Amino acid sequence: MKPANYNQTAYSPSDITSFFSTDTATDYYAYSTRREDAPMLFEEAMMSYRLSILRDVAVTDSPEVTTAETISVDWGQRGIVGDNALQPRAAFVIEQILPELDSVGLVSRLPQPILMNQGDSCSKIYRFHKQYLTQTIAYHTKLK
Numbered sequence: 001m002k003p004a005n006y007n008q009t010a011y012s013p014s015d016i017t018s019f020f021s022t023d024t025a026t027d028y029y030a031y032s033t034r035r036e037d038a039p040m041l042f043e044e045a046m047m048s049y050r051l052s053i054l055r056d057v058a059v060t061d062s063p064e065v066t067t068a069e070t071i072s073v074d075w076g077q078r079g080i081v082g083d084n085a086l087q088p089r090a091a092f093v094i095e096q097i098l099p100e101l102d103s104v105g106l107v108s109r110l111p112q113p114i115l116m117n118q119g120d121s122c123s124k125i126y127r128f129h130k131q132y133l134t135q136t137i138a139y140h141t142k143l144k
Contacts, residue, residue, distance in 0.1 A: 013074035016059045021075050024085045027057055041093045044081040048110050054079035056125075058116060068123035076116035076125070083113050 020028060026040050047053040058076025077083075081090055087107045094103035116125050 013059050013061050017075035020059065024083070024089075026055070026080050026086065037089070038093045038096075041081065041086070041090045042097055045090045045094060045107060045110065048079060048081060049106055054111065054114070055081070056116075058125075060122070068126065069121050071122045073116045073120050073122065073125060074118060077113040078116070079111050079113045082107075082110035 025037060026044050044055050047055065056076060056078050057080055059074045060071045060076075061074065063070045063072075080086070087104075087110075090107045090110075091103040094101060094106060
C-alpha cells in the first residue's frame with residue numbers, strides 16, 4: 001500500500017463520507033486483490049444471519065485526545081450488508097461458498113442498516129446499539 005499523498009492527508013471526515021457513503025461495499029478497502037470483497041461480504045452476512053451480529057462501519061474525526069467520548073461520527077452504519085444494493089453480490093458470494101443455503105432468501109432476511117447520527121460520540125452510539133443488540137438477540141433466540 002502506498003503512503004497517503006498531501007491531498008489525501010488533507011481530507012476531512014466529510015470528504016471521506018462523500019467518497020464512501022454512496023459506495024456499495026461493506027468496508028473501506030485498500031484492495032490487495034480484486035477478490036477481497038467476497039470474503040468480507042460472506043463474513044458479514046453470515047455473522048448477521050447466524051449470530052445476529054451487525055458490524056459497524058463509520059467515518060469519524062481524529063481529535064487530539066481519543067476516547068469513546070471525544071471521537072464523533074460524521075457518517076456510519078450498523079449492518080451495512082443488509083443494504084438492498086449489496087444483496088445481489090452477497091447472495092452470489094454465499095451461493096459460491098455454501099450452495100446448500102438459500103442465499104437469496106438469507107440476504108433478503110438480513111436487517112436493514114441502521115444509520116448512525118452525525119455528531120454522536122462513539123460512546124453514545126455504543127449505548128444505543130447495545131440496547132438494540134440486546135433486543136435483537138432476545139428476538140433471534142425466540143425464533144430458534
